Amino acid sequence: MDLQLKNKTALVTGSTDGIGLATAKGLLKEGAKVYINGRHQTKIDEVVAILQNEFPQSEVHGIAADFAKVEDVDELLRQLPEVDILINNVGIYSSQPFETTDDEAWFHDFEVNVMSGVRLSRFYVQKMKQKNWGRIVFLSSESAINIPDDMILYGVTKTAYLALSRGLAKYLRGTDxxxxxxxxxxxxxxxxxxxMQKLAAERGISEQEASLEFIREKRPSSIIERFAEPEEVASLIVYISSPLSSATTGAALRVDGGVVNSAF
Structure with a gap:
């Protein structure tokens, strides 16, 4: 299937690994020009070289930015003033007891997990409106619905993305x-x-066994009963970024392996 992404320009934040990298690969495979992002230029250069070798017919670039720093965001926007597709993927998380998670941690994680998407979307949507075409995707999480008791801060930031994406979709009603x-x-x-390697070392088991134990203990409602591969998530992101997905907007699309114990 041709997803009609040729001649489209995409920015994927937090894309030197995991879902972000898999998404960048999926977009490149479809012929889009892709800008990847990470905090360290050396790592970005390594990933860009790998992608250029893997997709020699596509165009890929990299921009370093730490989304906890407003000046880094401003510089990224200066270097890349317009995109057709914005994938707000960057995010941080850790296991944190609620009573010892201080204000500094809350504000820092909100800067990265929420305000990065706010700032980029606010900037790029202006040009999208002028062209009357664009795709904005926010990477939330099943943790936005199933708030983990050991990652409350992370869950709150991901719930914020649900509100942001729905509200912005309504704001852009009647456009493409x-x-x-x-x-x-x-x-x-x-x-x-x-x-999982840390858990495996603590329990004297393999990383794969540790991942299965994590699912059984922390995500017992999972239907697939395993970690997803990044490509399994990226496939949905790439489709939602395409012109073929024009009737899907304002949606919270789950690719959670059935963790959320609800049909809707």
Whole structure:
């Protein structure tokens, strides 16, 4: 299927690993020009070189930015003043006891997980409105609905993305700009590999066994009963970024492996 993404320009934040990288690959495969992002230029350069080798017929670039720093965001916008597709993927998380999670942690994570999407969307939507076409995608999480008791801060930021995406979609009613939220479940990434390796070492089991135990203990409602691969999530993101998805907007689209115990 041709997703009609040739000649479209996309920015994927937080895309040197995991879902972001898989999304960048999916967009490149469909012929889009893609800008990847991370905090460290050295890592970005390495990933860009890999992608250029894998997709020699496509165009890929990289821009370093730490979304906890407004000046980094401003510089990214200066370097890339217009996009057709914005994938707000960047996000941070950690297990934190509620009573010891201080204001600094709350404000820092909100800067990265919420305000990054606010700032980028606010800027790019102006040009999208002029062209009357665009795609804005927010990476939320099943944790926006199933708030983890050991990651309340993370869950709150992801719930904020649901409100932001729905409200922005309504604001853009009557245009050819769609706004949607994607809700992945547990998905393999560098951070999750590190977490499962730590759990494996603590219990004297393999990383794969640790991941299955995590699902049984922390996400017992999972229907697929495993971590998803990044490509399984990226496939939905790439489709939602395409002209073919023009009737889907204001939606919270779950690719959570059935973790959320609801049909709707």
């Amino acid at each position: 700009i769609t706004v949607n939220a994607i809700l992945p479940g547990p998905t393999w990434s560098a951070g999750n590999h590190a977490g």
